[in-house]
Amino acid sequence: MAMAGEVLRHVTKKACTILYPFEKDQVFMPKGFRGKQKFDIEKCTGCGLCARDCPSGAITMVECSKEVTKTGKRPIFDLALCLFCAQCEESCKFDAVVMTEEYELAGFEKSNLIIDIC
Numbered sequence: 001m002a003m004a005g006e007v008l009r010h011v012t013k014k015a016c017t018i019l020y021p022f023e024k025d026q027v028f029m030p031k032g033f034r035g036k037q038k039f040d041i042e043k044c045t046g047c048g049l050c051a052r053d054c055p056s057g058a059i060t061m062v063e064c065s066k067e068v069t070k071t072g073k074r075p076i077f078d079l080a081l082c083l084f085c086a087q088c089e090e091s092c093k094f095d096a097v098v099m100t101e102e103y104e105l106a107g108f109e110k111s112n113l114i115i116d117i118c
């Protein structure tokens, strides 16, 4: 009987949950949410600080032309290893890495989780 009363009390209340992904416009992102990084190669110097400081080894520095970055190296981000701690954003002194609110990262291909300019 106690359960019936509980059910009746909630029948008229608005649901706390939303019908994701059908009500995406109602998704609330808390302040400071850390989603997929946005990487700007135009700002990147190839210093490698992001890769050095990444706690999970999600960033690999690879060779590229010195016309692309000062050092001739650029980072590749592997979101399959990423903890979304934002240390890369913190370490980059050139604002080349910025955490965004993008959270829909599920996919069928692992390659979709790689952030690379090439």
Ligand code: SF4
Pocket (backbone or CB within 6 Å): 053, 054, 055, 056, 057, 058, 059, 077, 081, 082, 083, 084, 085, 086, 087, 088, 089
């Ligand atoms: S958010 Fe953290 S774990 Fe992910 S790439 Fe940046 S430093 Fe590495």
Ligand code: SF4
Pocket (backbone or CB within 6 Å): 043, 044, 045, 046, 047, 048, 049, 050, 051, 074, 075, 091, 092, 093, 094, 095, 096, 097
């Ligand atoms: S993203 Fe920033 S920290 Fe990483 S290599 Fe480029 S300039 Fe350096």
